[in-house]
Amino acid sequence: MKKSAKKxxxxxxxxxxxxxxxxxxxxxxxxxxxxxxxxxxxxxxLQAPHIGKPFKNAARKxxxxxxxxxAAIGMALFFSFRAVHxxxxxxxxxxxxxxxxxxxxxxxxxxxVTIDYVVDLExxxxxxxxxxxxxxxxxxxxxxxxxxxxxxxxxxSIDGKSVYSCWWVQNVWIDDENPxxxxxxxxxxxxxxxxxxxxxxxxxxxxxxxxGYDNLLDDDGNPMEELWGVTERYDEEFLAEYxxxxxxxxxxxxxxxxxxxxxxxxxxTDLYLPEGIKTxxxxxxxxxxxxxxxxxxxxxxxxxxxxYKAIDSMSNIYNSLPEGLEYxxxxxxxxxxGLSYMYIPSSVTYIGHHAFWDTAYKEDGNLIGLTVLNxxxxxxxxxxxxxxxxxxxxxxxxxxxKKSVDVKYSAERE
Numbered sequence: 001m002k003k004s005a006k007k008x009x010x011x012x013x014x015x016x017x018x019x020x021x022x023x024x025x026x027x028x029x030x031x032x033x034x035x036x037x038x039x040x041x042x043x044x045x046l047q048a049p050h051i052g053k054p055f056k057n058a059a060r061k062x063x064x065x066x067x068x069x070x071a072a073i074g075m076a077l078f079f080s081f082r083a084v085h086x087x088x089x090x091x092x093x094x095x096x097x098x099x100x101x102x103x104x105x106x107x108x109x110x111x112x113v114t115i116d117y118v119v120d121l122e123x124x125x126x127x128x129x130x131x132x133x134x135x136x137x138x139x140x141x142x143x144x145x146x147x148x149x150x151x152x153x154x155x156x157s158i159d160g161k162s163v164y165s166c167w168w169v170q171n172v173w174i175d176d177e178n179p180x181x182x183x184x185x186x187x188x189x190x191x192x193x194x195x196x197x198x199x200x201x202x203x204x205x206x207x208x209x210x211x212g213y214d215n216l217l218d219d220d221g222n223p224m225e226e227l228w229g230v231t232e233r234y235d236e237e238f239l240a241e242y243x244x245x246x247x248x249x250x251x252x253x254x255x256x257x258x259x260x261x262x263x264x265x266x267x268x269t270d271l272y273l274p275e276g277i278k279t280x281x282x283x284x285x286x287x288x289x290x291x292x293x294x295x296x297x298x299x300x301x302x303x304x305x306x307x308y309k310a311i312d313s314m315s316n317i318y319n320s321l322p323e324g325l326e327y328x329x330x331x332x333x334x335x336x337x338g339l340s341y342m343y344i345p346s347s348v349t350y351i352g353h354h355a356f357w358d359t360a361y362k363e364d365g366n367l368i369g370l371t372v373l374n375x376x377x378x379x380x381x382x383x384x385x386x387x388x389x390x391x392x393x394x395x396x397x398x399x400x401x402k403k404s405v406d407v408k409y410s411a412e413r414e
Contacts, residue, residue: 140163187199276322292336293339299313
């Protein structure tokens with residue numbers, strides 16, 4: 001027999017012997033249990049099966065499990081509540097012992113909030129020993145729930161970007177005892193009424209409710225279809241009256257400064273500015289897409305009424321920016337595409353970058369918007385004394401290029 005064949009025979013004998021041993025082992029551990037005892041058979045040393053039998057103290061164990069679950073859910077809710085409070089308010093301690101509101105994050109259901117004292121993160125209660133005196137930049141940012149904000153008597157600093165892109169805020173109220181700020185029907189001013197701080201983005205909705213327009217308009221402020229019929233155009237008489245009562249705003253005659261973002265994203269169609277305003281800060285009227293007219297006025301007595309009714313008390317009204325204006329900040333009238341006329345007084349010495357950007361555009365091949373800018377100064381005087389930032393004039397598509405709109409120097413005001 002060859003060596004390889006002999007080796008194969010040895011391997012086969014070994015495998016056969018191993019298989020026999022496995023069968024003998026399996027047989028040794030196989031239990032011969034009758035079919036009618038299969039579910040109740042008890043092996044020595046093991047607990048008997050509980051099939052069809054009650055567990056010992058089962059009711060008590062169920063109660064314990066339920067109590068443990070209730071406690072776990074309660075703890076989860078407690079810590080969730082604390083987490084909401086921790087996330088809702090963020091403060092920074094200031095050197096004078098007061099606090100700055102750094103960030104407010106809406107937990108999802110707060111339509112009104114009052115900022116006056118620090119909210120204790122442990123209890124959720126206000127700590128009256130910790131007054132809030134400052135509202136920081138972007139403290140309220142892109143909130144889509146809030147309708148109303150109230151600031152307490154100790155607030156002495158409100159950053160121009162503190163309420164930013166909060167589309168549904170209708171009013172910001174100031175405590176009457178505050179010595180630094182006040183509000184005129186929900187619009188923030190400094191106490192002396194020399195600076196406009198903030199006109200809430202959705203203030204016109206508040207005015208609609210106040211003046212009885214809620215049942216006549218949809219959520220976007222447009223006439224109801226069932227009132228005017230299915231038509232592509234507004235009823236012009238209705239719209240004119242609506243703009244007069246709801247979307248006309250008169251800045252008080254004492255104001256000399258329009259603050260940063262003061263009228264940004266607002267729904268004002270006719271804005272009246274007093275002659276005497278010196279400064280319009282950056283983004284002062286940023287992206288007011290429905291703004292049609294900027295008027296300036298003089299008055300023989302103080303005007304504090306901010307509605308269209310104040311127009312009757314004005315001694316002189318003229319189109320566009322006020323005489324005496326010196327500073328037009330960057331992006332001031334950015335994307336105000338409803339404007340069709342703009343006059344820049346000779347008193348202006350600074351125009352920031354992109355001040356009138358994107359106010360001219362092409363539609364169906366026609367140039368619309370601010371197709372020309374009118375300047376009171378002649379060209380030499382304008383270039384000598386007026387500092388202008390990059391791209392301060394709007395541009396539009398011209399052949400394969402972008403072309404800036406022309407400036408008409410030595411212009412007479414319309």
